[in-house]
Amino acid sequence: MVFSISKPEPSSRWKRRKEDRPEEILNAALELFTEKGFAATRMDDVAKSAGISKGTLYNYFESKESIFHAVVQEMISPEIEKVETMVANYKGPTDHLLRQLIRAWWTNVGETRLSAIPKIVISESGNFPELAEFFVETVVKRARRLFTDVVSRGVVSGEFNLVETQAVARLIIAPLVYATIWQHSLKPFDDDYLSDEYVDLHIKFILKSLIKDQRFDV
Template sequence: MSADISPPDSPRRTRRKEARPAELLEAATCLFVEKGYAATRVEEVAARANVSKGTLFLYYPSKEALLKAVVRENIAGRFVEWSNELRDFAGSTPDLVRYAFAVWVERIAHTHAGGIYKLMTSECCNFPELATFYLEEVIKPGHDLVRRILQRGIERGEFRPIDVNAGIHLIMTPMFSYIQWRHSMGVCYPDSLGISAQAYFDMHLDNLLRGLAAHPQ
């Protein structure tokens, strides 16, 4: 790594310092998804971000703190934004469901953020504290968001009355199945799903919305 000889207060130094947290989180996200939490060393994260291990610890005092920051940056920290989008959505609830899926595919499923689900499910039994953290900051808020969508549809007469808690899993299980495949078998065999991602989600949405419809066509 080349030495930066810029003056301590130069704009270049300032920009570099401000960018470091994002660079470290990007490097950590990639490595955690590629190798798993236990197998990733903080030295590797620092090297990929082109900083020293000491610099990494200035921002994130432990590997656990680094993983929590990765989860918050990629998923947990977005729930306020997603909640506001739900609140302000003016269309029908079926259109809201389609929009939510499209956003999730674009922002989560087809990015490194999608690999966080596989990472956490594979590591949670070995790191119970991280499992509790993920449950409280990702799973429960995610369920609450989907619950609000379903309740919106029921209250507006667009969806038939259902067991909402069961409906949450009806919606989310195929999503998680897809990213589990994408970040496991799909890494080595991209065509092993047998259909395109678009076809997969189109079929799921068609079946889902037909099943939820208050007045099926």
């Protein structure tokens, strides 16, 4: 007689869980996209990571790209809305608002798994242009408008110097997005580390150039 260690027979080979699948798929996908990029992520792995087979994936999403669209739509759009609301309702001085806005971005995007998304989109923009177009329309333009509006508010109210608001908005955004790109690309190969000072110093530099010199104001 042969003694064999038998695996406990699972009560059933699988469960039907229509409700939970989409979210589980999106979470698995974002994690893999972050790690490998869009093109290099295999649908078999997304499926495995979400605990299903590849065929099931295609019951819920019609293609790899549609999964990415959903990730952006479901995860980033809500964050932007939050911030838009914050800006719309803010009453205090504009430099405080701007400071708070930059910090909010850092806390809600820069330090979360969402920080991987800009790098993914940028990386794949050449081979998946629809994906880039979607991201520009859904995220980039809205975010830029947000910063442009805040700078404009400061200029109009007389708190800030007269500046090119578009160019300034870009100068504010650049070091923030750049930091996330770096995090998800070269950081592992770079022994230098990004201190918290980076964002603080960025805020300080930007405000120093924006806020009117108080010497002659009374």
